[in-house]
Amino acid sequence: MDFISSNCESLRIQHNAHRETHTTVARHLLHRERLGDVISFASTASRVRCMESETLWEVSIRHYDGAQTHIAGESLDECMDLAGTMMKISSLNAIAA
Incomplete structure (x- = not known):
């Protein structure tokens, strides 16, 4: 968590945001992807x-x-692990360039 927060402008965490619009996870993800979010x-x-x-x-x-x-998963730990991995790979690629 410290590595991620110290290497980004801002960080937002949401849990079950699909429930705010009374929809399913599948429809929520489809909507986000239609908006251009990867x-x-x-x-x-x-x-x-x-x-x-x-x-x-x-x-x-x-x-x-x-x-x-944007990272998603079944648990916050899963999301944070993937975020850390992606950010470390990204920083290594920037150093190599």
């Missing part, structure tokens, strides 16, 4: 588990350059 899951199985259980954690990260990363 939502990353740890795996296809993780996405399916979220839809089957109707449980969705979302972590949205705004980077210093204005880009955004």
Whole structure:
């Protein structure tokens, strides 16, 4: 968590945001994707588990350059692990360039 928060402009965490609009996880994800949001899951199985259980954690990260990363999963730990991995890979690629 410290690595992520110290390497981004802002961080937003949501749990079951689909319930605010009285819809399903599948429809919520479809709507977000129609808006142009690319939502990353740890795996296809993780996405399916979220839809089957109707449980969705979302972590949205705004980077210093204005880009955004959206990560979703069945648990907050799963999202934060993926976020940390993605940000470390991204920082290693920036150093290599």
